[in-house]
Amino acid sequence: xxxxxxxxxxxxxxxxxxxxxxxxxxxxxxxxxxxxxxxxxxxxxxxxxxxxxxxxxxxxxxxxxxxxxxxxxxxxxxxxxxxxxxxxxxxxxxxxxxxxxxxxxxxxxxxxxxxxxxxxxxxxxxxxxxxxxxxxxxxxxxxxxxxxxxxxxxxxxxxxxxxxxxxxxxxxxxxxxxxxxxxxxxxxxxxxxxxxxxxxxxxxxxxxxxxxxxxxxxxxxxxxxxxxxxxxxxxxxxxxxxxxxxxxxxxxxxxxxxxxxxxxxxxxxxxxxxxxxxxxxxxxxxxxxxxxxxxxxxxxxxxxxxxxxxxxxxxxxxxxxxxxxxxxxxxxxxxxxxxxxxxxxxxxxxxxxxxxxxxxxxxxxxxxxxxxxxxxxxxxxxxxxxxxxxxxxxxxxxxxxxxxxxxxxxxxxxxxxxxxxxxxxxxxxxxxxxxxxxxxxxxxxxxxxxxxxxxxxxxxxxxxxxxxxxxxxxxxxxxxxxxxxxxxxxxxxxxxxxxxxxxxxxxxxxxxxx
Amino acid sequence: xxxxxxxxxxxxxxxxxxxxxxxxxxxxxxxxxxxxxxxxxxxxxxxxxxxxxxxxxxxxxxxxxxxxxxxxxxxxxxxxxxxxxxxxxxxxxxxxxxxxxxxxxxxxxxxxxxxxxxxxxxxxxxxxxxxxxxxxxxxxxxxxxxxxxxxxxxxxxxxxxxxxxxxxxxxxxxxxxxxxxxxxxxxxxxxxxxxxxxxxxxxxxxxxxxxxxxxxxxxxxxxxxxxxxxxxxxxxxxxxxxxxxxxxxxxxxxxxxxxxxxx
Numbered sequence: 057x058x059x060x061x062x063x064x065x066x067x068x069x070x071x072x073x074x075x076x077x078x079x080x081x082x083x084x085x086x087x088x089x090x091x092x093x094x095x096x097x098x099x100x101x102x103x104x105x106x107x108x109x110x111x112x113x114x115x116x117x118x119x120x121x122x123x124x125x126x127x128x129x130x131x132x133x134x135x136x137x138x139x140x141x142x143x144x145x146x147x148x149x150x151x152x153x154x155x156x157x158x159x160x161x162x163x164x165x166x167x168x169x170x171x172x173x174x175x176x177x178x179x180x181x182x183x184x185x186x187x188x189x190x191x192x193x194x195x196x197x198x199x200x201x202x203x204x205x206x207x208x209x210x211x212x213x214x215x216x217x218x219x220x221x222x223x224x225x226x227x228x229x230x231x232x233x234x235x236x237x238x239x240x241x242x243x244x245x246x247x248x249x250x251x252x253x254x255x256x257x258x259x260x261x262x263x264x265x266x267x268x269x270x271x272x273x274x275x276x277x278x279x280x281x282x283x284x285x286x287x288x289x290x291x292x293x294x295x296x297x298x299x300x301x302x303x304x305x306x307x308x309x310x311x312x313x314x315x316x317x318x319x320x321x322x323x324x325x326x327x328x329x330x331x332x333x334x335x336x337x338x339x340x341x342x343x344x345x346x347x348x349x350x351x352x353x354x355x356x357x358x359x360x361x362x363x364x365x366x367x368x369x370x371x372x373x374x375x376x377x378x379x380x381x382x383x384x385x386x387x388x389x390x391x392x393x394x395x396x397x398x399x400x401x402x403x404x405x406x407x408x409x410x411x412x413x414x415x416x417x418x419x420x421x422x423x424x425x426x427x428x429x430x431x432x433x434x435x436x437x438x439x440x441x442x443x444x445x446x447x448x449x450x451x452x453x454x455x456x457x458x459x460x461x462x463x464x465x466x467x468x469x470x471x472x473x474x475x476x477x478x479x480x481x482x483x484x485x486x487x488x489x490x491x492x493x494x495x496x497x498x499x500x501x502x503x504x505x506x507x508x509x510x511x512x513x514x515x516x517x518x519x520x521x522x523x524x525x526x527x528x529x530x531x532x533x534x535x536x537x538x539x540x541x542x543x544x545x546x547x548x549x550x551x552x553x554x555x556x557x558x559x560x561x562x563x564x565x566x567x568x569x570x
Numbered sequence: 571x572x573x574x575x576x577x578x579x580x581x582x583x584x585x586x587x588x589x590x591x592x593x594x595x596x597x598x599x600x601x602x603x604x605x606x607x608x609x610x611x612x613x614x615x616x617x618x619x620x621x622x623x624x625x626x627x628x629x630x631x632x633x634x635x636x637x638x639x640x641x642x643x644x645x646x647x648x649x650x651x652x653x654x655x656x657x658x659x660x661x662x663x664x665x666x667x668x669x670x671x672x673x674x675x676x677x678x679x680x681x682x683x684x685x686x687x688x689x690x691x692x693x694x695x696x697x698x699x700x701x702x703x704x705x706x707x708x709x710x711x712x713x714x715x716x717x718x719x720x721x722x723x724x725x726x727x728x729x730x731x732x733x734x735x736x737x738x739x740x741x742x743x744x745x746x747x748x749x750x751x752x753x754x755x756x757x758x759x760x761x762x763x764x765x766x767x768x769x770x771x772x773x774x775x776x777x778x779x780x781x782x783x784x785x786x787x788x789x790x791x792x793x794x795x796x797x798x799x800x801x802x803x804x805x806x807x808x809x810x811x812x813x814x815x816x817x818x819x820x821x822x823x824x825x826x827x828x829x830x831x832x833x
Contacts, residue, residue, distance in 0.1 A: 378728050401734025409732050411725035419726045421747050431733035475729070482733060 058122045060084045061222060061254065065116035066126075068098065068105045068278075075112055076102045077278040081271075083254045085221065088245065090257040090269035090286065093301070094497045097275040099258045100226050107141060107224065108133040120222070138169035142215030144244070146227040148207035152199035158183070158210050159195035165214035174217070186213045187243055205236040209243070216247065223248065223255040229264065233363045234524040237261075238568040241268055260498060262305040263527060263569075266290035274298050304502030306527035308569055312551070315534055316513050319354030320389075322485060323407075323518070325375050328384035330367070330542075344370040346542040348384075352486065355512065357519040359533035361526055361565065367542040368522045369490050375520070376407040376488045405431065407520075408479035412491035414471035418463040424449070424474055425459035431482035448477040453507060469500035476507065486518040487511075494523065505532060526569040530554065538562045574816035574823075581813060585633040594623035596630040597781045608801070615805065618791065624802065631783040632809055635772075638699045638784070639764040645703025646764075647757050650710025655749065657711070658718030659741055669715065672708050680705050688776050695778045698771060702764050713756050717749045751828045758821030762814040769810055785810045 061083040068076035076098040083089050091099040104110040106118035106125045118125040120140060125133065137143075145151045152161060159179055166174045174182075176195065183191035186209040199207060208228065215223060225244060229237040245268045248255045259265045265286070266272065272286040274297060282289060282298040293299045330345040345367040352358045360368040373379030375386055377396045386393040393403055408431070411417045418427050425445040429436060436444050446456035452473040463471055472492065479487055489508065493501035509532070511517055523529055529536050530550050537547035538561055545559040557563045594600060599621040607616045615624035657668040684701045691697055721727065722745070730740045765785075771777040772786025780787070785806050792803030 373728075376732065378732055404732055404734045407732070409725075409729060411728070413725060417725040417729055419730075419744050419748070430730060430735065478729065478733070 058119070060121070061256070062119045063102075063106070063117070064119075066102060066106065066118055067115040068101045068110070068112035069115070070112050075278055076105070076275075078116070079273075079275070079278075079280050081273055081280070081283065083222070083256055085254050086248070086252045087271070088248055088255045088257060088269045089271045089273065090259060090265045091273050091275060092259055092262055092265065093275035093281070094499055095260060096277075098278040099260070099275055102275070103224055103226060103256050103258045107137055107143075109137075109143070135169070138218065140220055141222045141224060142218070142220035144208075144212055144215050144223065144225040144228045146231050148204050148211055148231060151211055152207055154199055157196050157198055158202075161210065161214050162195075162217050165217035167218075169218050171218060182213045182217055183210070185216075185247065186210070188213070204232055205240065208232060208236075208240055212240075212244065212247070216251075216253075219251075221253060223253050224258075225255060226258045227260070228257070230259070230261065234526070235363050235565055235568045237264055241265070244268075262290070262301060262498070263307050274301060300499060300502075304498045306525065306531045308527050308530060308554070308566065310527075310531070313531070315357065315532075316355055316509075318356040318534060319516075321351050322354045322356075322389060323375070324351045324387045325349060325371075326385050326387075328371060328374055328386075329382045330370050330374050330380055331382050332380070344542055345374065348539075348542075348544045350537055350544065350547060352518045352520060354485075354518060355516045356535070357512065357521050357533040359521040359523060359529035359536045360539060361523060361529050361536055362539035362561075363524065366539040368539045371539070371544075372488050372490055372520055372522050373409075376409055377404060378409060378488075401431075405482045406484055407486045407488055408482050408484040409488040409490060410472070410475050410479055410492040412495050414468050414475055414495065415463060415466075417475045418466075418471055420463050422463075423459070424461045424463070424466075427463070427474060428459075428477045428481050430478060444481075445477075448481055449474075451480060451511075452477045453503075467500075468496055469503065472496060472500075472504055473507070476504075476511075480511070480515075484517070486520060488520050488522070490522045491524070492521075493528070494525065508532070526565050538565060574820040577812060577816045578820070581632060581809065582636060585629050585636065589626055589629045589633070592623065592626050592629075594626050596622060596626040596783060598622065607799075615801070616799075618802070619795075624805075627783050628788060628806055628809065631785045631788045631806060632813075634695070634778055634782060635765055635768055635785040635810075636813070638695065638702070638768045638778075639761045642699040642703040642706060642764045642768075643757055643760040645700065646706035646710050646760055647753060648707075649703070650707035651714050651746075651749070651753055653707065654711035654714030654716075655718050655741065655746065658715040659722065659737075659745065661719070661722075665715070669712075672711055675705075676708055684771065685776060693776070693779050695782070698768065698777055699764075702767050706760050706764060710753070710756055710760065714749055714753060717752050718745055721745050721748055752825070755821060755825035755828055758817060758824055762817040762821070765810070765814055765817075 063082065064080050065078045066076060067074065067078055079102055081089060091103055093099050101110055101112050105112040105114045108130055114126045116126060120136065123136065162179045162182055163173060179195055180191040183194055188194055188206060188209050202210065228244060229240045232240060241264055244255065247253065257265060257269060269286040271284065272289045273280055274282040274289065276297050282293060282295045289298055290302060293302050326349045328345055328348045331341040331343045334340045334342060348371050350358065360372060362368045370379060374381040377393065377399045381395065388406060393399065425442065428445045428448050429441060442459060445459045449456055449458050454470060454473050466474065493504050496504060508519060512519060521529065521533055533550060535547060535549050536553050537544050538559060539545065540561040545561045553562065554566065557566055600617055601621060603617055603621060605617060605619055608614065615628065617623055653668060657665045687697055687701050727740060727744060730744055768777055768784065769786030769789065772784045773790045777786055778784050788806035789803060789810065792806055796803040
């Protein structure tokens with residue numbers, strides 16, 4: 057009986073659509089193999105389908121310790137899963153059953169292959185091994201009491217509770233805050249090494265996995281585009297696809313590119329405070345942004361970086377007049393901008409937003425041309441409208457005949473370009489980019505980042521670039537402001553920020569992105 | 571959805587077009603043939619105790635019931651959409667206050683209110699559908715408010731603000747068109763509900779006034795003679811069931827289809 061997991065000519069179909077086509081790889085005991093690639097490349101499908109955990113139907117062969125999984129009835133498969141394999145999924149928020157405590161989850165997980173009921177000490181040890189603080193308390197807590205990172209640690213503990221030889225991790229850190237991703241990934245790798253477990257890792261984030269995986273498979277449209285030692289692919293990809301994927305993934309170690317020159321100071325925001333009322337009649341308040349000041353020059357990119365809930369989006373919206381602002385002032389070329397409800401369309405024109413979720417940014421009932429021309433609806437005479445819309449489409453790199461389409465027929469990247477075209481239609485001086493690339497596929501996101509660079513050079517635009525990705529900020533921004541708990545803790549030119557980080561939060565972010 | 575709508579359409583067409591073609595109207599009394607059975611003297615469904623043509627009465631009753639239902643549902647639509655959209659859009663304490671008013675009205679015993687209205691103002695068909703519409707808008711307002719709040723948080727609304735669109739224009743051009751589908755789906759579910767309420771009121775003798783008739787009145791009359799002449803109960807009852815079932819099925823399908831399209 058041969059040890060390890062060997063996949064030969066695996067195909068996955070859903071209905072009569074082929075999702076994965078003839079991929080082969082092997083996973084030796086104790087090895088970490090990563091499946092990476094653009095979304096829709098079939099990464100998760102190839103990892104999950106042989107174990108009966110997807111909607112797909114597998115063909116070909118997948119041998120686990122000499123046992124053929126393809127074509128095995130579900131009853132036997134579930135026994136194999138319970139005995140040999142642990143699973144970690146992407147969504148820590150939904151992968152735990154809300155009405156059961158952490159301890160109950162661990163017990164259930166430990167006993168799935170009919171083992172003995174673990175006692176309290178064993179469960180405490182499990183939680184300790186995944187780095188959870190105060191494990192005794194955690195055992196009786198319900199999932200809603202835990203943060204995202206803590207939930208993911210519990211899920212990992214549960215996946216390991218029955219002592220599996222193999223671990224399948226499907227985007228285990230993608231839903232987590234940037235600062236946590238490196239930590240959880242390192243934990244997974246450490247556990248694998250300690251226990252001699254093999255891990256099949258699915259991720260779209262190349263920068264996050266290349267140092268951890270032994271071998272890497274790049275999938276493209278259901279086929280293996282490139283496979284080999286992770287370090288080798290990361291440093292010197294052999295295929296064009298691999299090269300593009302690598303180039304599209306920002307890293308802290310990459311050389312700095314020249315950014316366009318900047319001009320006079322355009323926007324100054326001083327001592328901005330934002331708080332939200334707690335819901336209900338008797339209102340307390342939540343301080344979202346505290347005493348934040350920043351300035352942006354003409355043609356400059358300022359990145360606002362921070363974890364989720366750090367107030368970066370709220371600050372950006374307050375400045376653009378798209379969200380509440382309790383105190384503080386915003387000045388544009390030295391003159392004060394009026395508060396949100398008194399800004400004229402001329403004020404609003406200056407700063408145009410692009411949001412994270414491209415499809416939700418477009419009214420599903422409007423045509424692309426109507427969406428793009430919304431800011432100038434009354435200014436463009438009827439006979440020039442089609443022309444103007446087509447010009448803007450061309451400027452953002454879309455075909456001119458997209459004007460008649462509806463948002464539902466656009467891909468994420470195309471929809472985001474339409475949203476950018478709408479922002480440009482207003483003839484802005486500054487764009488507010490609120491995580492504008494983080495919902496997109498790496499290759500598509502890279503294209504959109506390149507578009508921002510081109511637009512900045514062509515139109516002299518200032519960019520307020522809100523992101524959780526420090527490496528991306530380093531690639532695109534002249535200066536970087538780091539936010540934590542509603543405050544700007546540090547703001548410095550990018551070279552300086554990395555050479556000599558001042559704030560604790562900055563150092564933590566750099567460490568997490570490295 | 572389609573077969574259900576076809577059945578409803580056939581019933582509506584019959585109720586609208588057939589009565590003028592009949593040799594008898596729903597009020598006329600045929601003294602020569604009082605309480606005769608089916609297919610007698612040109613009365614396809616016979617006549618009732620007073621010698622009135624049952625077919626004419628059935629069709630007119632259907633027409634009255636359906637028009638009361640449609641009118642009441644439209645009243646509910648207009649008030650409900652306006653109330654819900656304003657509460658959801660303005661938000662904050664205005665929203666709290668408006669929705670507490672809705673909760674308060676929900677708590678009133680509806681039958682009691684209608685009976686009180688009838689006693690004070692006398693029975694009239696206008697009052698019936700105003701009364702029903704006045705109650706039905708409550709749920710519509712809740713549904714619409716929820717939709718508006720969900721839409722309000724979508725980034726395209728913020729983008730419209732950035733594009734310089736005034737709040738009222740955003741509400742009219744972005745929010746209401748996107749609420750319309752859900753409102754129409756809910757309207758389709760309101761109509762059968764109102765049919766039910768109207769028939770119930772009429773059955774109790776609180777609905778439309780004789781000699782005008784409605785399905786509820788016909789069911790009531792039919793129930794009195796069901797041991798001698800079961801068709802007098804079964805026919806109006808059958809039409810009632812068919813209308814309610816078909817509209818409910820069509821409405822639910824439409825709502826599900828919208829939900830799928832939103833995904």
